[in-house]
Amino acid sequence: MPMPTPKSPSLSTLPRINRWLLALVAATVLCLAVFAANNLLGDVRSGNAWGLSYGAAAAILVLISAAYGVRRRTMRLATRLGAGSARVWLPVHTLTGALFLLLVLMHSGFRLPEGWVTWGLWLLSFWTVASGLLGLALQRWIPRRLTSALTMEVHYDRIAELVEETRSRAEAVAGDCGETVRGFYERRLARGFGQPRWRWRFFLDAGGGVQNRLRELDFLARRLAPEERGRLEELRRLRVSKSEIDAHYTLQRALRLWLYLHLPASMVLLALLAVHLFTVFYY
Amino acid sequence: MDKTGIKQSELHRDRWSSLDTQGGIVEVSERLGAAELEKIELFADYDRKFLDKISHDVSVATWEAGAVLFEQGTYIDLAFFVLSGEVEVWIEGGGEGGARPIFDLDRTQVAPVAPAERTGRDALGSTRLMKSATRVSDREITMLATMDFDLPREAGARLGPGEIFGEIGALSGWPQSVTARTASPCRLVQIRLPALRLMKRKSKALKERLDGLYRQRSLAAQLKNTPLFQACTDMFVEALKESVELVSLEPSEVLVREGETAGDLYVVRSGFVKLIQAFEQGEISVSYLSKGMTLGEVELMIDGIDGWQATAESVEYAELVRIPGETVRQMLESNPGLSEILWSSATERIREIGAARRHIPHSEFVQVALDNGLVQGSSILAIDLNRCTRCDDCVKACADTHGGRPRFVREGNRYQNLLIAKSCYHCRDPVCLVGCPTGAIHRAGVGEVVTIDEEICIGCSTCYRNCPYDAIVMWDTHEVWPADMVPQGLRGRERQAASKCDLCADTGHGPACVDNCPQGCPYRVASLEEFQALLDRRP
Numbered sequence: 001m002p003m004p005t006p007k008s009p010s011l012s013t014l015p016r017i018n019r020w021l022l023a024l025v026a027a028t029v030l031c032l033a034v035f036a037a038n039n040l041l042g043d044v045r046s047g048n049a050w051g052l053s054y055g056a057a058a059a060i061l062v063l064i065s066a067a068y069g070v071r072r073r074t075m076r077l078a079t080r081l082g083a084g085s086a087r088v089w090l091p092v093h094t095l096t097g098a099l100f101l102l103l104v105l106m107h108s109g110f111r112l113p114e115g116w117v118t119w120g121l122w123l124l125s126f127w128t129v130a131s132g133l134l135g136l137a138l139q140r141w142i143p144r145r146l147t148s149a150l151t152m153e154v155h156y157d158r159i160a161e162l163v164e165e166t167r168s169r170a171e172a173v174a175g176d177c178g179e180t181v182r183g184f185y186e187r188r189l190a191r192g193f194g195q196p197r198w199r200w201r202f203f204l205d206a207g208g209g210v211q212n213r214l215r216e217l218d219f220l221a222r223r224l225a226p227e228e229r230g231r232l233e234e235l236r237r238l239r240v241s242k243s244e245i246d247a248h249y250t251l252q253r254a255l256r257l258w259l260y261l262h263l264p265a266s267m268v269l270l271a272l273l274a275v276h277l278f279t280v281f282y283y
Numbered sequence: 284m285d286k287t288g289i290k291q292s293e294l295h296r297d298r299w300s301s302l303d304t305q306g307g308i309v310e311v312s313e314r315l316g317a318a319e320l321e322k323i324e325l326f327a328d329y330d331r332k333f334l335d336k337i338s339h340d341v342s343v344a345t346w347e348a349g350a351v352l353f354e355q356g357t358y359i360d361l362a363f364f365v366l367s368g369e370v371e372v373w374i375e376g377g378g379e380g381g382a383r384p385i386f387d388l389d390r391t392q393v394a395p396v397a398p399a400e401r402t403g404r405d406a407l408g409s410t411r412l413m414k415s416a417t418r419v420s421d422r423e424i425t426m427l428a429t430m431d432f433d434l435p436r437e438a439g440a441r442l443g444p445g446e447i448f449g450e451i452g453a454l455s456g457w458p459q460s461v462t463a464r465t466a467s468p469c470r471l472v473q474i475r476l477p478a479l480r481l482m483k484r485k486s487k488a489l490k491e492r493l494d495g496l497y498r499q500r501s502l503a504a505q506l507k508n509t510p511l512f513q514a515c516t517d518m519f520v521e522a523l524k525e526s527v528e529l530v531s532l533e534p535s536e537v538l539v540r541e542g543e544t545a546g547d548l549y550v551v552r553s554g555f556v557k558l559i560q561a562f563e564q565g566e567i568s569v570s571y572l573s574k575g576m577t578l579g580e581v582e583l584m585i586d587g588i589d590g591w592q593a594t595a596e597s598v599e600y601a602e603l604v605r606i607p608g609e610t611v612r613q614m615l616e617s618n619p620g621l622s623e624i625l626w627s628s629a630t631e632r633i634r635e636i637g638a639a640r641r642h643i644p645h646s647e648f649v650q651v652a653l654d655n656g657l658v659q660g661s662s663i664l665a666i667d668l669n670r671c672t673r674c675d676d677c678v679k680a681c682a683d684t685h686g687g688r689p690r691f692v693r694e695g696n697r698y699q700n701l702l703i704a705k706s707c708y709h710c711r712d713p714v715c716l717v718g719c720p721t722g723a724i725h726r727a728g729v730g731e732v733v734t735i736d737e738e739i740c741i742g743c744s745t746c747y748r749n750c751p752y753d754a755i756v757m758w759d760t761h762e763v764w765p766a767d768m769v770p771q772g773l774r775g776r777e778r779q780a781a782s783k784c785d786l787c788a789d790t791g792h793g794p795a796c797v798d799n800c801p802q803g804c805p806y807r808v809a810s811l812e813e814f815q816a817l818l819d820r821r822p
Contacts (some may be wrong), residue, residue: 087802
């Protein structure tokens with residue numbers, strides 16, 4: 001029997017991100033085609049009519065992109081006004097942000113800028129778009145790591161409280177143990193129950209290799225009396241929980257820290273853009 | 284008094300303390316001992332040990348004349364037994380009146396009257412705090428309670444000493460189909476649902492009495508509104524109501540076992556029943572039955588199948604109607620249309636069982652859905668964790684919409700990549716409505732969302748305790764009830780209020796949590812099919 005031929009997905013059934021990616025590619029090709037045709041007709045410079053048109057388009061795009069930040073901070077108002085769902089705003093933000101960079105390059109005719117304001121604008125545009133794309137990648141990647149590799153779901157704001165709770169339970173269990181297990185706990189486990197820990201390893205392995213690190217605990221467990229083994233098993237369970245909390249801490253913190261790469265730069269970019277527009281039109 | 288007696292008295296005070304806040308009540312008894320209870324006819328059949336056991340869930344209240352016991356459309360968890368005086372019950376006008384289809388597949392169809400539209404309260408004599416149109420003072424609250432009757436529209440009835448009412452709604456979790464008020468000063472025995480269930484289970488006589496009342500008051504009208512019996516003549520349904528048996532199941536009680544001889548047809552009145560089949564060395568859940576669904580059609584319709592195809596076990600408390608096989612065969616002879624309905628149902632059951640056996644994860648999903656109440660919900664907040672960046676914009680949006688207090692938390696049970704948030708499931712049969720003394724938690728109309736009117740919520744926590752999914756939260760308003768508050772029981776107390784998701788009703792927009800998530804990961808899921816579709820979606 002022949003294998004059924006998979007149907008090509010129609011545009012409406014393509015995942016949302018793919019549709020937006022398709023739109024971005026199409027818009028980029030269109031912009032580059034316009035620029036190429038334009039270049040055949042005459043030189044494009046930031047000061048001539050063509051360059052100014054691209055610059056104006058870039059400014060409009062960056063303002064649309066920045067409106068997303070306003071949308072997120074005025075949720076009540078935006079919902080009341082029917083300003084559109086945030087799930088549509090995010091791809092629009094990404095699309096307009098990426099096209100903005102292309103139009104900035106077209107605005108300068110793909111030449112290096114002159115003067116400190118334009119250099120600043122140029123570098124900040126690159127930085128903002130690059131950090132934005134990094135954020136987008138993190139937002140796609142980290143949630144899947146958190147979901148597929150971890151069994152616990154942890155609120156970032158409650159991490160300190162959970163760590164403290166886990167530590168005190170571990171100490172209570174260790175306190176009930178005999179000298180061997182208590183000594184093992186103090187030497188090999190206690191440090192792990194301390195503060196939430198940032199570990200780069202979680203980016204590649206959300207499990208953090210904890211099972212591997214707890215092998216010596218298993219070795220010890222096989223040599224203990226059943227009651228003591230039960231306590232050690234409880235310590236093991238708590239240690240695995242702590243490792244999961246650390247993974248949440250690292251990965252959720254990365255999702256928060258990323259904003260510090262993106263937001264301040266985009267604020268400065270908008271301010272410099274205002275200065276740039278003022279100087280262009282005033283002088 | 285021994286330690287058990289003291290504990291029972293404390294429990295009694297705890298159970299009945301909210302009656303202090305109820306208008307129209309003159310006096311509520313302390314816990315009655317077994318010796319006092321057995322003097323009441325209703326309890327005469329029970330031994331003293333049993334009466335002691337249920338005593339904290341039984342109280343005798345003296346009501347003044349004209350007090351509203353419950354209103355049409357409200358949910359209660361009490362049965363009433365009249366010791367003295369008279370109670371009048373009637374169906375309020377409007378709509379189609381009369382009993383409505385209880386066996387409806389989708390949801391309970393008894394439409395409560397919106398509090399703002401309730402009329403005739405001024406004549407009731409009890410003090411009140413009501414909504415806009417009829418509110419006379421912001422310091423008075425009308426207390427409601429409950430029951431179920433099949434009366435012609437606008438008709439009424441009077442109940443005297445020795446009569447019992449309210450038990451049908453309480454046992455089935457249905458809204459009351461009538462309004463009841465005291466026609467004269469009354470003494471009423473009030474029995475809470477747990478005690479009523481135990482009493483019904485222990486005494487065959489009481490079961491027969493309650494079943495008799497159900498047959499007399501409700502059954503015919505409800506059967507007539509069930510799709511299965513709509514084609515039958517009134518005369519047939521009247522005859523049918525005498526031949527059926529009413530079955531009550533405890534949680535996890537087995538109704539029928541796989542392989543045992545089948546022959547009867549069961550119709551679910553309330554609750555859920557799961558169908559389990561043996562599989563390898565264990566068993567799997569293959570399907571479930573909810574209100575209005577039938578069991579036994581496969582075995583009745585298909586020649587050669589004589590034994591039950593699956594074990595049927597109740598999930599929580601469940602009420603069913605058993606129709607003898609012989610009666611079903613008579614029905615099929617006189618109503619050929621019925622055969623089509625039963626064949627369709629049988630085919631669907633066979634398809635479900637086959638699918639569950641071929642696709643084991645589906646069986647796990649059915650089990651999870653039953654264990655977590657997903658079968659109940661009509662708008663469950665599910666968050667796709669594969670896309671959720673844990674930014675909490677959903678919670679912030681909820682808080683922004685509701686005066687800074689979010690109505691859900693981004694916590695809950697996780698199944699695969701879905702987080703079932705602790706947010707109102709918007710149950711088809713909401714148990715949170717049962718027992719609200721003021722009607723603050725209400726459903727404005729058939730199929731409407733359940734909302735809480737914070738103005739008349741007295742913070743008694745009944746709905747909070749009733750919700751099986753931790754979806755209702757109590758919050759401190761930082762206010763104190765005024766010194767001249769009516770009912771008096773509230774005076775000077777700290778004012779608390781219940782709060783729950785209402786899908787952003789009355790805000791002019793859809794749920795803010797869904798609208799404000801940039802990743803598009805929260806979903807409002809209305810059915811198990813939608814859940815399955817979400818799970819099947821590739822990341």
